[in-house]
Amino acid sequence: MVILALGDILGIPGIKALRKHLAGVRKMYGADIVVANGENASGIGVSPSAAGEILAAGVDVITLGNHTWKDKDIPAYLERNSRVLRPANYAGSCPGHSSVVVEACGKKICVASLMGRHEINFNLDNPFAAADRIIEQNTGLADAFVVDFHAEATSEKLAMLFYLKGRVSVLFGTHTHIQTADERVVDGTGYITDLGMTGPFDSVIGVMPEQPIEGFLGGVPDRFKTSSAPVRILGCMFKLDDQTMKCVEVGRISIED
Numbered sequence: 001m002v003i004l005a006l007g008d009i010l011g012i013p014g015i016k017a018l019r020k021h022l023a024g025v026r027k028m029y030g031a032d033i034v035v036a037n038g039e040n041a042s043g044i045g046v047s048p049s050a051a052g053e054i055l056a057a058g059v060d061v062i063t064l065g066n067h068t069w070k071d072k073d074i075p076a077y078l079e080r081n082s083r084v085l086r087p088a089n090y091a092g093s094c095p096g097h098s099s100v101v102v103e104a105c106g107k108k109i110c111v112a113s114l115m116g117r118h119e120i121n122f123n124l125d126n127p128f129a130a131a132d133r134i135i136e137q138n139t140g141l142a143d144a145f146v147v148d149f150h151a152e153a154t155s156e157k158l159a160m161l162f163y164l165k166g167r168v169s170v171l172f173g174t175h176t177h178i179q180t181a182d183e184r185v186v187d188g189t190g191y192i193t194d195l196g197m198t199g200p201f202d203s204v205i206g207v208m209p210e211q212p213i214e215g216f217l218g219g220v221p222d223r224f225k226t227s228s229a230p231v232r233i234l235g236c237m238f239k240l241d242d243q244t245m246k247c248v249e250v251g252r253i254s255i256e257d
Helices: 011-029 048-056 074-080 127-138 154-164 210-216
Strands: 002-006 033-037 061-063 099-104 107-115 144-150 170-174 184-186 189-192 197-200 231-240 247-256
Touching: 002 011, 002 144, 002 170, 011 033, 011 048, 011 197, 011 231, 011 247, 033 107, 033 144, 048 061, 048 074, 061 107, 099 127, 107 127, 127 144, 127 154, 144 154, 154 170, 154 189, 170 231, 184 247, 189 231, 189 247
Parallel strands: 002 033, 033 061, 107 144, 144 170, 170 189
Antiparallel strands: 002 231, 099 107, 184 189, 197 231, 231 247
């Protein structure tokens, strides 16, 4: 089985690139399941219409992060759509689903969304305890676990790897929009610290460079504008053994629009 994970989809350019290329990319890697982080699909946050476009492009499960609640219509949408996941360690009273079991190749795969606490400054529950709960609740119901850990600190992401190694098949990081080069397999768990971004590549994490430069120089803050630079689809391919469902291979992907 092959699971394809795509980095944070940024705005209209990212969605357009998915519509144009995802079918071919999926065929190229023989992907059975595609998971993508979509929390920036509407710039900041994701609207129901943007989430619908991502699913229609061929993504099976969308994970979210710290911008989950930016769109006023998203809480009700998350209640209706179990394949768009908000992080599990938001307060229990928050609407929506934090994990979902999808089927492929005769196997049941539990996909889950978590968010880190270090430097994101959210009043979140412990993501390590939330991971334990998801695994416990779905043991016997799922053949494998795939986890998106939306976090700022590389240390927190790596700590999660060594906490979950051997218990989940796939663990990948999102949020920084910068693809890391540390893909590996540890005790049957495929891992990368950050998938990168599906959006304008020659930019500052998807934004027109002039704006963050002005901010770093002490200028007046302004609402970020998505760059018009060419798009690159970044992510990772995880190959699982069909019998054990342990990860046996991890490979970074980079597709230019």
